[in-house]
Amino acid sequence: MRLKVLASGSAGNSYILESETEALVIEAGVPFKELIRYVDYRKIVGCLVSHEHKDHAGYVGQYIMRGIKVYSPYTVNRNEEVLRFGGFNYIPFKNHHDVPCYGFKINHKGLGQLIFGTDTGYIEYTFKETNHWLIECNYSKEILDEHVDNGLNPVLADRIVRDHMSLETCKDFLQANDLSKTRNIVLLHLSDSNSHAEEFKREIHELTNKSTYIAEKGLEIDLSLCPF
Secondary structure, three states: OEEEEEEOOOOOOEEEEEOOOOEEEEOOOOOHHHHOOOOOHHHEEEEEOOOOOHHHHOOHHHHHHOOOOEEOOOOOOOOOOOEEEOOEEEEEEEOOOOOOOEEEEEEEOOOEEEEEEOOOOOOOOOOOOOOEEEEEOOEOHHHHHHHHHOOOOHHHHHHHHHHOOEHHHHHHHHHHOOOOOOOEEEEEOOOOOOOOHHHHHHHHHHHHOOEEEEOOOOOEEEOOOOOO
């Protein structure tokens, strides 16, 4: 099982979990023609969409027109139950954003358990026996406060704080969870102006002692449980 990052950030978001026989798309923030440059269309078993903002759901219509099944807060009305796309089982959980927004607990025999959460001020749940985390780390409070002091609109800053996860909150969240089986932590949706990728990566790695990555276009990670 491999993770492929096609996009992560305010311009668009798209991630693929791909085995030899099937693929799950997370977020519909890139055009269909861009998506199929990275994955065989025939392998796609479904697409999970966290919320309706265009950088996450802008191309849902293109996916549906081509027969891809989509789960999102605004296409179905189910929550907190186990659902399935091919060999991927998933449970949606509510995030805290300015529109209805879900995170997902995803299980597959090829990768174990993966938690995906983005565009949320915080995650109120904890999870056991998680092998991989795809988690938002959008901004640093220190950097944001400095930008407010230098003239950033405080209303915009308040929205960022309310609707996105900071480095500090991300660290608190990871500390509150069971990381004993964790192999990989991938930091998502970093702000172009209120983050520092290498510093965030270093701090999360030092805190957790787990392999830590920044979600950037072109990143690929082996998530397979074997040979361990």
